[in-house]
Amino acid sequence: MNKEYIVIALTENQIGVLNRITGCYLRRKINIESLKVSESSIKGISMFVISAYTTEEYIDRVVQQIRNIIDVIEARYYTPDELITQEIALYKVSSKMVESNGRIDALSRSLSARIIEFNPAYVVIEKTGTRAEIEQLRDDLQRRGVLQEFTRSGSVVLHRAPLDDLLHDLGENTMA
Template sequence: MSTEKELFTVSIYTENNIGLLNRISAIFQRRHINIESLNTSPSEIVGVSKFTIVVYMTEVNIKKVIGQIEKQVEVIKAYYHDEDDTIYQISGLFKIKSDLLFEERQIQNIIKESGARIVTVNKEFFVLEKSGKREELIELHQQLSKFGIMQFTRSGRIAVTKDEMKISTLLQTYNN
């Protein structure tokens, strides 16, 4: 077990109850651990939510945190995964002045080369969407910054594991 800090993706399967997000984030806060990314969504089982949290910490400490999380009544199961165990994506939206799309050939090339897609265009602005790894979004942001970005936002990580998760079987028995 490593004692060096690394990025972990934490998957938490829960009942969807008010206040649970605060209690889960407090577990990290008490340990002075910054949450790099947080996403909540429905899971593959109806009525069960999934939290996906990215944190930078040691494996020794992540095991302790998982234990604390699982003590929450509404938590069905929590897991942690290192970068090699997951397939993940984040999305970013970039709002840029419309005239640049037509006047700056370089922007068209950036869009094409980055694999971004245009979501909407009007007289004032256009919006690009890019999904991928964090580094890809950072690179696109740097390239577009030269032209001026009116607004930018990035989602939390969404992830699935490379290996089969036994959680589906557990959740099906939970749901019946």
């Protein structure tokens, strides 16, 4: 059965690793929903967070093949409930919205969001939350007919258990 699986991979920060990793999905024709690469808590080591819908059998094989990439230090897969996942999204909405809601701080409070730019033409709202919360606000604004543009970050994740063991062998943990 297709489910969302999130792969976390720690790699050497080398050119080409990204292509090799995405190639493992491409070979099995699995579409990547979101992908984020950034430096991990250790200098020189990148952390990949890749979300895709597939079966457990497939993701298990994909992860095995990702691990075989020379520059990959470790890779594992998770279901979303095993991870603390947050996304950031920006919503550009028409300033009519503010007019109808009165005060601007009331608006941000009511959406659990932050206004980061405000002018007569539009308002930019920033919201951090789970994928569901981000999408709910998007749908809500769309229904009200005020959403002009929308962009999101992809998942920022932390494992509920410490990730230390992933990095354990490297002997240069600089988490502190």
